Amino acid sequence: MTDQPVLSLRGLSVRFLMPGGRHIPAVTDVRLDVAAGECLALIGESGCGKSVLASALLGLLPANAQACGEAWLRGLDLIAADEGTLVRRVRGRLVGLVPQSPAAHLTPVRTVRSQLAETIRALTNTRDPGAVERAAERAAFPLDHLDRYPHQLSGGLAQRAATALALVGEAPLLLADEPTTGLDRDLVEHTVDELRRHVTAEEGRALLMITHDLAAARRVADRVAVMYAGRIVELADAAAFFGEPGPRHPYSQGLLDALPDRAFRPVPGMPPELGALPDGCAFAPRCARATASCATLPPTTGAVACHHPHLMEDLRA
Numbered sequence: 001m002t003d004q005p006v007l008s009l010r011g012l013s014v015r016f017l018m019p020g021g022r023h024i025p026a027v028t029d030v031r032l033d034v035a036a037g038e039c040l041a042l043i044g045e046s047g048c049g050k051s052v053l054a055s056a057l058l059g060l061l062p063a064n065a066q067a068c069g070e071a072w073l074r075g076l077d078l079i080a081a082d083e084g085t086l087v088r089r090v091r092g093r094l095v096g097l098v099p100q101s102p103a104a105h106l107t108p109v110r111t112v113r114s115q116l117a118e119t120i121r122a123l124t125n126t127r128d129p130g131a132v133e134r135a136a137e138r139a140a141f142p143l144d145h146l147d148r149y150p151h152q153l154s155g156g157l158a159q160r161a162a163t164a165l166a167l168v169g170e171a172p173l174l175l176a177d178e179p180t181t182g183l184d185r186d187l188v189e190h191t192v193d194e195l196r197r198h199v200t201a202e203e204g205r206a207l208l209m210i211t212h213d214l215a216a217a218r219r220v221a222d223r224v225a226v227m228y229a230g231r232i233v234e235l236a237d238a239a240a241f242f243g244e245p246g247p248r249h250p251y252s253q254g255l256l257d258a259l260p261d262r263a264f265r266p267v268p269g270m271p272p273e274l275g276a277l278p279d280g281c282a283f284a285p286r287c288a289r290a291t292a293s294c295a296t297l298p299p300t301t302g303a304v305a306c307h308h309p310h311l312m313e314d315l316r317a
């Protein structure tokens with residue numbers, strides 16, 4: 001195995017072109033790496049750009065979107081790839097997508113067996129019927145449910161079917177966008193544990209998990225990337241972030257304080273309109289630590305984009 005990251009994002013930005021020549025910057029200047037065997041959780045409030053980033057990696061942005069920057073995966077820049085390359089090499093093969101809503105992602109009129117068989121044929125050229133059962137077993141999908149239709153599955157089993165499909169191509173990057181939405185707590189834990197199980201350095205696989213669910217992120221992530229208004233404002237080791245010394249960006253602290261088992265105090269105010277961002281720090285209007293210096297964009301020194309992040313010493317005090 002090499003030390004090369006599985007995924008390297010360099011200056012990745014996506015903006016939407018709107019009528020009247022307006023632009024909406026949904027993702028701005030994202031730089032991060034995900035290593036083999038690593039799970040990176042991408043967190044942040046609704047509308048901050050998480051799913052747009054995921055769509056950019058799969059070449060599935062809407063027509064009015066413009067992506068720039070680079071996203072390297074096994075020597076291929078996903079942002080520069082044309083549609084043919086995306087179909088032949090990327091979707092399912094380099095990037096396995098675990099969808100947000102498996103029920104909607106699965107084809108309603110076909111059984112799980114037939115959908116798995118088709119994906120296996122398409123991605124691996126295998127017609128061996130045993131391959132379907134092996135694929136189901138990998139995702140702990142029960143074999144006696146293979147002949148069911150998606151609507152006959154519980155939420156948890158639909159999620160496992162979707163995971164089985166995502167794993168077929170042996171993709172080095174698993175991309176999970178809110179894989180636990182609508183599942184109850186036990187199933188959340190089971191689902192993220194299952195995903196985690198497939199992410200090993202030996203297999204050279206990495207997981208980028210987009211989630212609102214900080215408890216799920218805490219359970220499986222090695223590192224956390226916090227997104228605010230399209231930018232990554234903090235990149236941190238998960239143990240330090242969720243445990244001691246805690247997050248350093250005031251927004252990250254706000255997210256954790258909002259948890260029911262912590263202060264249960266929501267981040268004050270609302271996320272900004274992406275089409276009307278302030279010139280400086282986008283979080284400043286909601287930030288108790290904001291000063292005049294926040295009228296300029298914060299530097300990204302270290303892994304925190306903030307003019308006055310919490311200092312490690314203060315957090316420990």
Ligand SMILES: Nc1ncnc2c1ncn2[C@@H]1O[C@H](COP(=O)(O)OP(=O)(O)OP(=O)(O)O)[C@@H](O)[C@H]1O
Pocket residue numbers: 016024026044045046047048049050051052053062064212274
């Ligand atoms: N087709 C589009 N046209 C214009 N703007 C869009 C379009 N799709 C998304 N956006 C903008 O991109 C922003 C980010 O959306 P995105 O779906 O990535 O949010 P998210 O972080 O995934 O939120 P959630 O947690 O609710 O899924 C939205 O707030 C919206 O302003």
Ligand code: NI
Pocket residue numbers: 050051052177
């Ligand atoms: Ni989303």
